Amino acid sequence: MNPAGSKHEYNAPVSERYDRQLPLFGTSGQNKLAAASVFIAGAGGLGSPVATYLAAAGVGRIILLDCDTVEKTNLNRQFLHREADIGRPKAESGAEKLRLLNPEIQAEAVCGLLTEENIEKMAGDCQIIVDALDNDKTRRILAAFAVRTKKPYFHAAVSGFRGQFASFHPEDGPCYFCMFSKTESEESKISENQTVPIVGATAGVVGSMQANEIIKYITGAGKEHSGKLFIWDGVSNTLDFIEIEKDEDCEICSKSAAKK
Numbered sequence: 001m002n003p004a005g006s007k008h009e010y011n012a013p014v015s016e017r018y019d020r021q022l023p024l025f026g027t028s029g030q031n032k033l034a035a036a037s038v039f040i041a042g043a044g045g046l047g048s049p050v051a052t053y054l055a056a057a058g059v060g061r062i063i064l065l066d067c068d069t070v071e072k073t074n075l076n077r078q079f080l081h082r083e084a085d086i087g088r089p090k091a092e093s094g095a096e097k098l099r100l101l102n103p104e105i106q107a108e109a110v111c112g113l114l115t116e117e118n119i120e121k122m123a124g125d126c127q128i129i130v131d132a133l134d135n136d137k138t139r140r141i142l143a144a145f146a147v148r149t150k151k152p153y154f155h156a157a158v159s160g161f162r163g164q165f166a167s168f169h170p171e172d173g174p175c176y177f178c179m180f181s182k183t184e185s186e187e188s189k190i191s192e193n194q195t196v197p198i199v200g201a202t203a204g205v206v207g208s209m210q211a212n213e214i215i216k217y218i219t220g221a222g223k224e225h226s227g228k229l230f231i232w233d234g235v236s237n238t239l240d241f242i243e244i245e246k247d248e249d250c251e252i253c254s255k256s257a258a259k260k
């Protein structure tokens with residue numbers, strides 16, 4: 001049964017591209033996706049599934065940021081890029097694939113390193129911040145920016161067969177730093193020059209779950225899970241979560257931090 005009723009309730013302007021998802025959130029949900037603007041930091045192993053599924057779902061504007069060029073070692077997981085893209089900027093290669101997949105949306109490339117100084121210019125006019133990064137230093141710049149500008153922030157990280165993701169809303173609940181302030185994330189313990197092993201499918205699983213959360217957030221469909229850290233273990237095939245407690249003394253989101 002169609003949970004949203006007859007197909008006739010959908011207005012003609014909505015592309016048939018979205019026929020299979022319209023029963024889940026209707027034309028109003030689809031219009032919300034079309035009106036959404038999403039900044040995705042990272043066009044790699046996580047950025048590939050996140051950006052692909054958001055573009056396919058009809059998110060109207062996607063800004064894809066990456067500072068690297070495509071290397072052969074990326075191709076076991078970063079499916080936005082092809083053999084022929086080796087040497088090209090990842091952001092450009094990725095945005096091009098998104099436009100090929102869905103010409104009805106805007107996909108823009110930003111090539112460069114995210115810094116405290118340039119983040120406002122790069123991400124300031126997007127409504128939603130997506131962390132598909134592979135390093136903790138840039139992640140913290142991104143997460144702090146989201147708190148400062150009161151934008152929803154969707155975190156994910158992967159290593160080996162494992163990954164994690166979490167959603168943070170600006171108006172209530174904890175922020176990324178409530179969880180990863182004093183006890184640093186696993187990833188940040190790894191030296192910057194150390195190569196992290198990773199299974200492409202694991203990045204695909206975690207990035208897809210991250211995209212699913214973003215689509216639910218934008219459309220209002222399904223159940224939201226902000227403030228929980230989900231941990232996927234691809235060896236045992238388990239998905240666990242822990243509730244993140246708001247740290248009243250958090251260096252970023254607490255009332256005292258806001259006054260500084």
Ligand SMILES: [Zn+2]
Pocket residue numbers: 174175176177178179247250251252253254
């Ligand atoms: Zn916090």
